[in-house]
Amino acid sequence: MRFMSRRYQRQDRRQGRLPGPGADTLAAVRLVLVTIFPDYFRSPLALGVVGRAVEAGLLTVEVVDLREHGLGRHRQLDDAPFGGGPGMVMMVEPLAAALEPLAGTYRVLLTPAGRPTTQATLDRWAALPALTLVCGRYEGVDERVAEHFIEEEASLGDFVLAGGEAAALAVVEGVARLLPGALGNPESAGAESFRDGLLEEPLYTRPAEFRGWAVPGVLLSGDHARIAAWRRGQRLQRTRERRPDLLPPGFAEGEGEG
Numbered sequence: 505m506r507f508m509s510r511r512y513q514r515q516d517r518r519q520g521r522l523p524g525p526g527a528d529t530l531a532a533v534r535l536v537l538v539t540i541f542p543d544y545f546r547s548p549l550a551l552g553v554v555g556r557a558v559e560a561g562l563l564t565v566e567v568v569d570l571r572e573h574g575l576g577r578h579r580q581l582d583d584a585p586f587g588g589g590p591g592m593v594m595m596v597e598p599l600a601a602a603l604e605p606l607a608g609t610y611r612v613l614l615t616p617a618g619r620p621t622t623q624a625t626l627d628r629w630a631a632l633p634a635l636t637l638v639c640g641r642y643e644g645v646d647e648r649v650a651e652h653f654i655e656e657e658a659s660l661g662d663f664v665l666a667g668g669e670a671a672a673l674a675v676v677e678g679v680a681r682l683l684p685g686a687l688g689n690p691e692s693a694g695a696e697s698f699r700d701g702l703l704e705e706p707l708y709t710r711p712a713e714f715r716g717w718a719v720p721g722v723l724l725s726g727d728h729a730r731i732a733a734w735r736r737g738q739r740l741q742r743t744r745e746r747r748p749d750l751l752p753p754g755f756a757e758g759e760g761e762g
């Protein structure tokens with residue numbers, strides 16, 4: 505837990521960081537985003553679950569503008585790769601200057617070359633007092649950054665984004681919704697995909713029939729035991745069809761598909 509004084513907040517605002525109005529209360533998690541595009545985060549941090557978590561003081565978010573640590577008159581951040589090759593590489597000096605003062609936080613470099621981020625990863629990060637997410641750009645980041653200023657390298661998936669900002673936003677949302685009190689219904693986070701190794705079942709709401717497409721009758725039956733069995737069967741079937749890699753070991757073919 506971390507108390508942010510009003511003086512600290514004023515300082516943060518001057519430095520272009522974005523603590524929310526609730527940040528002067530005890531915060532469960534401090535998130536720091538290191539980026540060359542601070543504006544990227546402005547509206548997403550104010551909306552939905554993240555906005556409410558910030559407002560409620562469950563979360564503080566600071567955005568560190570890497571350009572402020574750029575080198576020379578042009579605030580240079582990148583240079584050509586040693587050994588040749590396409591594109592530019594983010595230099596170690598600006599990142600060292602930004603990340604050294606954040607040594608008390610758990611610093612994560614977002615990179616397609618990192619370990620896959622899963623729900624278990626987000627559970628682990630949401631339990632930390634302070635998490636820093638470093639957004640790469642260009643061809644990536646000088647390896648000495650990961651070696652000396654980073655606790656973990658994480659990938660959002662087997663695809664290449666233009667920069668780490670979209671990946672960081674995904675992590676911020678995923679972490680924010682895990683914080684106690686962030687979701688309207690606290691049961692929501694417990695009953696979702698990945699919680700027990702299975703994907704979520706199909707969901708339906710009114711109307712019970714649309715263009716002749718009827719909701720499965722069991723959901724309208726009021727029979728809670730049958731509904732629970734149907735849901736479990738759907739989750740198993742879906743997981744088997746779409747993500748067999750997730751199925752817990754020992755799940756026999758056809759088990760639970762009632």
Ligand code: SAM
Pocket residue numbers: 614615616617638639640641642643644645658659660661662663664665666667668669671
């Ligand atoms: N040359 C890098 C490679 O082949 O692995 C890709 C660099 S990418 C164009 C620029 C930045 O976007 C990366 O440094 C990283 O911060 C971010 N990025 C792209 N894809 C990502 C992913 N799947 N997960 C996390 N970050 C990603």
